[in-house]
Amino acid sequence: MSADTPHTKLNEEKAREQLIDLAAEFYDQFEHGDIPEMTLPTRTKSNIVFDEEAGVWVYGDRTSTRSANSVRGARKLLKAVYAVEFLAQQLDEDRSSTLRELYYLSESWDSEEAQFTSQDESNQLIEDLEIVSGVTREDFHMRPEESGAKVMGPLRLREQTRRGDRDIHCQEDVGQGGYQIPNNPDTIEFLDNDAEFVLCVETGGMRDRLVENGFDVDYDSIVVHLGGQPARATRRLTKRLHDELDLPVVVFCDGDPWSYRIYGSVAYGSIKSAHLSEYLATPEAEYVGIRPQDIVDYDLPTDPLADSDVNALESELEDPRFQTDFWEEQIELQLDIGKKAEQQALAAQGLDFVTDTYLPERLEEMGVL
């Protein structure tokens, strides 16, 4: 294929090898009369540790074992072997498929025991395979159903598409919606840019407000729409913008515990994909707001904290990723005032307040402007 570069080709070859190695490991276990098993790091909050060198959170030493010792474990391993065969074949043929397609595809496998019973199961298995093989999902040619995230800003890039390379300027060559991030952002090459910083925005409404008010133009910022919990591609692109273009990254979310987690996954990596933190997380990303402090300072319209919000805040206090002075102070303040505010609450002081006053003030404070 014309789109293939030596770099991605190498990854694919490595991915294929790693998968076959995994099957060979099972083979050897059988031959030695051992019980086939697969050891994975335990994926819970209590088993993530800070990697000083990379500055991100990764899995700790605790592991759990999927073993053929039980019927459940044996089924999982059987499914893993079937999935390995499928992925190896997909790589051979240079095809790709979505996670959902994998789930339906298992219906056609000859062993009924190997078929997936839910999509969660197949998603989890792909994550397992990523971890044991050290190869990312993207290199297996597995993609999520949709990514949805968009970029707007003074940036020119080149994307390898199946229909050839395209050069795109993320302000001039795109519509109001911005540039759509592809599933595998490693197919993008940055050409040039006039950007000062990257602003990641949680909600679509706020992104549209910033674009309408011309914030990206006025402040030379690349506005990245996160759209709730950001997809891997979005996080990967953000990291590349930071690492390769040396741009500061700031995150702008609602002022509630769920939004802090969105920031957390951009900056520190998520618990589910801690094995990819080094590849996905941008530890230097900073949090703009809405901070509980802002609720007080700007006297924003608020909602009271629900019980689930309080629980989430308390659990964040125990989350190793949030054990910094900034977060402890802010979370305790929020528990104290018992309130939360949306990004849109800033509109209470006028539609231009966010672009004319709030963001410039905050960014100046943070030393970004």
Added chain:
Amino acid sequence: MTSFQSQLGEDQGIADELAEGQREISIAEFFEKNKHMLGFDSGARGLVTAVKEAVDNALDACEEAGIRPDIYVEIREVGDYYRLIVEDNGPGITKEQLPKVFGKLLYGSRFHAREQSRGQQGIGISAAVLYSQLTSGKPAKITSRPKGEADAQYFELIIDTDTNEPEIKAERTTSWDRTHGTRIEVEMEANMRARQQLHDYIKHTAVVNPHARLELREPGLDEPLKFERGTDQLPAETKEIRPHPHGVELGTLIKMVEATESYSVSGFLQEEFTRVGKKTADKVIDNFRDRHFGRELGWSADGEAVAEAVAAAVSNKGADATDFFASEVASTLGGRERTSHHELVEIVDEVAAAAEDEHGTRFGATVRDNAVEAAWATMTAYDEDADEDELTDDLYGLVDEATSTRKDDAVVAGMAQRLARRFAAGDDRMRATHSDLSTLVDEAADDTEEFDDATFGDTARENVVEALWSRMVTVADDVPKVRETAADRDTASELLEAMRETDILAPPTDCLAPITAELVEAGLRKEFDADFYAAATRDAEVHGGDPFIVEAGIAYGGELEDGGQVDLLRFANRVPLVYQRGACATTDVVKRIGWRNYGLDQPGGSGMPNGPAVIMIHVASTNVPFTSESKDALANIPAIEDEIELAVREAARELKSYLNKRRSMQKRREKQDVLGRILPEMADKVSEVTGRERPNIDAALARIMNNVGVEREREGDTVRLVVENHSDRTENPDVTDIVSVEPADVPEEATVVDLDGEWFVKWNPSVPGGEEATLEYTVAGDADFDVNVDGIETEKLTVNA
């Protein structure tokens, strides 16, 4: 219904007129009209009951004589009637006794005996005779040859229902091929609709009497039903025992007291009851005293005041002697915490005797009485007007100790005062029975509540009563003699209470002959083809003075019928209970046990459990409490029900662990099935993906299942059998390798047997958990092998050899 009561205003002569119609009813006549009470309510049932009575008698007779029972039962159709023949090899019955045994109701050897036996009242067999004569009009034909006699006696007899006496229709000496035994032949109107119950009765009798041989012939059977002996061991011989003090009722006690030849109650108790010796009798007597006389409460004494009072009460004894006497009494009392009236009497007596020795002055009864009176008056002085009160202080201490610390001091003081007032007003010697005391405390407490505006609850009251009662002492008065006790119902009742109150050893159990858990299981094994058997025998317990033992057994699985309720077999004194299952205490107990806990299905969590199981319950007692004379159902006696429950639960626990094990084996089989499907598929797939040959998964599978794997390796002429134990405990498999060629170099631990050109290599390695053992030998050239492994559950075994 006719009223026999004369009514006012009616003719004067009516009572006389009615009196003419009133006459004694013979017991035989009574039962003639109330056949159902004895189990003869229908033709079908009558036949079963008759068989049952005759067989029970036969078994009892044999066992008593130490003979292994051999019983033959035959039912024949004779015209419109059925003829029942029951023959045994018992000791026989003497010519003199025979007519009465069969021809008189309520004649028997067992009614008065406290000993386990099947029959008790002496009604059963004569009722069968009565029933046959009533329905067929024919006499019973009885042959009996007592052991050691040359000839047998033959009788034909009926019961005269007017007099309840046997009427002999024919009598002769005859010869009989049995060396001893009894045969009864009766004809009765009957039918075979209760065939199932009849068979059940015989079969169940065989279960609980594994020492007996039984045979049944009846018209519906092509082949006679034969039940062979399961054991030669006769049930333990039973001994008759006297009644137990905890088991008599007032009426019985009065009768016994009237009949006894003993003079003293102590003698009576030791003579007439089991488990009562001198010590126990004394305990009973003390309790009897407490009830009859009450106890005395003692009081503290002020030495000086007592000395003064006693000295004043003694006159003309000389200053020295008086002084000695008074001061001795005073110091003895002063040294005691409290002294009751009769203790005071004793002390005064002792001191008086000492004073007589010391001073040679006589201190006679009058002086002593005066001294006692003076001292007692000082100790218990109480006069509200004169502000004299020696009692309240003593009581205050006791009340304070008995009540909780939260009680106000004023309330305690008030209570003590009110008690003192009541004691002062009561008996001079401060005597009270427990119930008197309770009343007294209650009144005082009520007043305290009313006037002191305090609460004085039941617990506090009880505590006060107990504190006082425990300080009060049993008096030394002589208890009433047997004659006085017999004459006064209240006194007898006090004695009975005292007997019940006293802790007395449980009655001896040699009057009982339990089947024993071992034989219960053997009996079940003999008659039911099941996968699992369990049995439990409880220790003897007492109900109403009659010791009893409960045994239970459970059989499960195998050929037992599934798909419905479990079968409940009920036995009392080794007799199967066939009718009235629903009214039986055993049924109630089985229904209220939560069988789901024990692994049996129980719809709704109560009621009869379902499943392929037989539950048997045996109650052995000197007096089995039945709900009626037909002896079909056990009465609901809590003490017996509790024991039944414990026995059944004990056996059920074994069932549970068996079922759990079975279930875990089943799970293991299921797991092995599923893994046996998944792992080969996985092996196929990994070989496909890696492009290598299919791996051998047996060892992995054996390890997963914690199994014991047996593998054969062959290298040239060398054969190796490897036993790999993947479980966590030591396994001892019996490995037999059948080889078509003679093996050589077989190590010592294995043996080789040559059987018609096949060689059996036998090997019993002991392989600890997680380890392996290897047997190595050689065969020359080609050979066929066939390995057989025993001693390990098939679910846990993987053979690949």
